[in-house]
Amino acid sequence: MKLGKADIPKLEEYWINYDELKGQLAYRRYELLYQPQDTNVGGGKSNITSSPVENEVIKLHKDNKYRNLQATIQAIEDVYRVATEEQKAIIHYRYWERDLLIYEWEDIAHELTKRRSDDKVISQYSVIRMRNQIMRNTAKQIGWIHFD
Known part of the structure; x- marks a missing residue:
C-alpha cells in the first residue's frame, strides 16, 4: 500500500x-485521571478494582x-531516533x-550539500x-499502512 497525496501533508x-x-x-491525561467523574449514579458498590x-x-x-496521541508521539520519536543525520537535518x-x-x-x-x-x-x-521515506516510516509506525 502506498501513501496518497493527502497522506503526506497530514503526516507532516x-x-x-x-x-x-x-x-x-x-492535558488528556489530566482530563482522564484528575477530573472528577461520578460513575456510580445508581448507588451500590462498584466492581472496579481498588488499586489506583x-x-x-x-x-x-x-x-x-x-x-492515538500516544501512538503518534511514539512513532515520531521512534522514526527520529533511527533517522540518518541527513534525515534529522531535514x-x-x-x-x-x-x-x-x-x-x-x-x-x-x-545546506545538506x-x-x-x-x-x-x-x-x-x-x-x-x-522526506518521503521519513513519512513512510512514520505511517508504518502509526499503523496507517503496511509495506509487504
Whole structure:
C-alpha cells in the first residue's frame, strides 16, 4: 500500500505540531485521571478494582484519543531516533526550527550539500525522497499502512 497525496501533508502536520501533540497528551491525561467523574449514579458498590495504579492504566488504555496521541508521539520519536543525520537535518529545518531562510527544499538541499565532506551535491529531489521515506516510516509506525 502506498501513501496518497493527502497522506503526506497530514503526516507532516504531525511532525510540525509535535510539541503541541505532547501538550495535548498531557492535558488528556489530566482530563482522564484528575477530573472528577461520578460513575456510580445508581448507588451500590462498584466492581472496579481498588488499586489506583490499575485504575489509571485502565482509564488511559480505554480512551481512544489518548492512545492515538500516544501512538503518534511514539512513532515520531521512534522514526527520529533511527533517522540518518541527513534525515534529522531535514526534520529540523523543515518541521521544527522553522528558519525561513532554510525552509524550501532547494535551501535544505543546499545546506545538506554544504555539510558533506565529499564533493557530492544533494538535489532537492533527493531531499524530497528522504522526506518521503521519513513519512513512510512514520505511517508504518502509526499503523496507517503496511509495506509487504
